[in-house]
Amino acid sequence: MQLFIGGACAGKRGIVRQRFDAAVWHSAYAGCRLEAWHTAAASSGCLVLEGWERWLAVRMANEPDDDGLRQAMAGELDALCEWEARSGGEAVLILLEMGRGIVPLLPEQRRLRDLNGWLAQDAAARCERVWCVWHGMLQQLSS
Numbered sequence: 001m002q003l004f005i006g007g008a009c010a011g012k013r014g015i016v017r018q019r020f021d022a023a024v025w026h027s028a029y030a031g032c033r034l035e036a037w038h039t040a041a042a043s044s045g046c047l048v049l050e051g052w053e054r055w056l057a058v059r060m061a062n063e064p065d066d067d068g069l070r071q072a073m074a075g076e077l078d079a080l081c082e083w084e085a086r087s088g089g090e091a092v093l094i095l096l097e098m099g100r101g102i103v104p105l106l107p108e109q110r111r112l113r114d115l116n117g118w119l120a121q122d123a124a125a126r127c128e129r130v131w132c133v134w135h136g137m138l139q140q141l142s143s
Contacts, residue, residue, distance in 0.1 A: 001080060003123050005095045006133035012094050013050070015131075015138055020046050020092055028054035034076060041083055041091075049080075050094035056115050060108070069115060074122045081126055093127070095120050 004012045016023075024044035026037045028051020041047045056073065063069040080091040097120070098113045124130045130141040 001077075001084060001091045001093060001123075001127040002129045002131065003093045003095060003120075003127040004131045004133055005097050005120055005124075007097050007100065010097075010133045011136035012133045014136070015133055016048055016092055016094060020048060020090075022046060023048045023092060025050070027051050037076075037080070038083075041087070041089060045087070045089045046092065047080075047089060048092045048094065052093070052119060053096050053098065053112065053116050056119065057112055060111060060115065066111070066115060066118075070118050070122070073115075073119050077123055077126050093123055095123060097132075 004016055006012050022044070023046040024040050025048045026032050026040040027049075028034070032040070032051075034049075034052075034055040037047065037049060056069070059069055059072065063072070080093075083089060084091055096116065098116045104110050104113060124142070127142075129143050132139045132141050
């Protein structure tokens, strides 16, 4: 897996599109549910998943326990790793960096920010390569 992380409108999508032009995109912004990535993965050797903060927000509504939600999201990451190993495919994750901005006033927004940070840590720990995209510039953080 590879992880591309950066702020809003930082250029993540454009860089991923250049590098993985034949990938199938599974996007929360297009209304895709996270759980449905298995269907999208069946049609491609490369799968891009974006909109993780939206998938987190949907799950937050039904899961009051942060540890339980973190474990569920880690389970999705583990399933992606298993799909890669089984199929020889590649998963590319695009995550929004939320931790550098102003701390939100509303408790639910702070919870989303925290959960997104934990998700980014969990994803980075599982990815072969981690990239930071800032102002359209790409920097490799790990390999």
